[in-house]
Amino acid sequence: MTELTQRVHPTDLELAALISSKICxxxxxxxxxxxxxxxxxxxxxxxxxxxxxxxxxxxxxxxxSARLQFARFAFGAAGSAGSLIDLGTAEQISRGFIGNNKHKLHWQGLAGHMAKDKVKLLLNLIAVSVTALPRGGDIEVIMSGTTEVPNFVLRCKGTGARAPQHLTEFITGEGIPPLDAMTIQAYYTWRLAQSAGMPLSIVKDGNDVLLSALS
Known part of the structure; x- marks a missing residue:
């Protein structure tokens, strides 16, 4: 039994508190x-x-404003259960979140509306990808498949590209860090991938890092 399965997941109240700390x-x-x-x-x-x-x-x-708008969709309800979210809106708030500083966002693939849980996963993947590029670089969001059964691949390109901070530990179940405002993003991304039925993987491709969530 892995370390992760031996651990108790946070309660709903604890998870809400951790996410609130992250947003603050x-x-x-x-x-x-x-x-x-x-x-x-x-x-x-x-x-x-x-x-x-x-x-x-x-x-x-x-x-x-951009960070709060992003948090509203990435962490919040953003509509009723089972609702669809426009991928154009997801792209817009993602670009606002990334901004025009040391990280650049490139977006290609699907258009239309997608289930809320999958869009939330995509947004959180974008957020953790920022930690894969501590010196800045390009985040390429590539979507394939269909809006009903999508695949997400994020290519992180830049000097010193590495696995997104803390995410590998949650995927493998080894060396799990304590949950706090700094680790909750990776944990929540991992949980969203499980809920959406889209297992995560992280691989090196030359100097780049590929973060995938495949249906």
Whole structure:
């Protein structure tokens, strides 16, 4: 029996608390930056400083909004049970989440509507793929099959590409880390893959890392 099967999964309340901590962790930085920018506006009469503060506020407000929108679909209900989600919407919020900094998102494959549990899995795969590229790089989302029976392959390309943080341990059931705000993303992704009937695999392809969820 593996270490994972010997462990007790978190209760619904514990899982909700961990995900809440994850969301707060992701947005506290931008919100803090907004507060700092507002303080500069209130206390500094220099026109250049005010212009800089407004620029920071705009950028981090957009960032916070994108992260919350992503969390709403990746972690939240985003509709009633069994509902379908437009893949165009999934692409849009994914691009907002990744942004235009050191990571670049490339999206190809299926169009139309897909079951909510599978879209949530795809979004969480995109989120964990960011941890596969600590120095930045390209995340290529490739979908095949049909919207009813899809396959997801994410190619992570960049310097120092590695397996997404903590995900291998949950897939193999070996060396499982304690669940906290930093590991819950990988755990939740693994659980979503199980629920969707799409087992996960991580392989190296040259310098790239391929993260797959196949029906």
């Amino acid at each position: 962790h992701d947005v506290i930085g931008p919100v803090g930056a907004i507060y700092n920018g507002l303080e500069i506006l209130n206390e500094d009469d220099d026109a250049e400083a005010k212009s800089y503060a407004l620029s920071v506020i705009r950028n981090v407000t957009e960032q916070a």
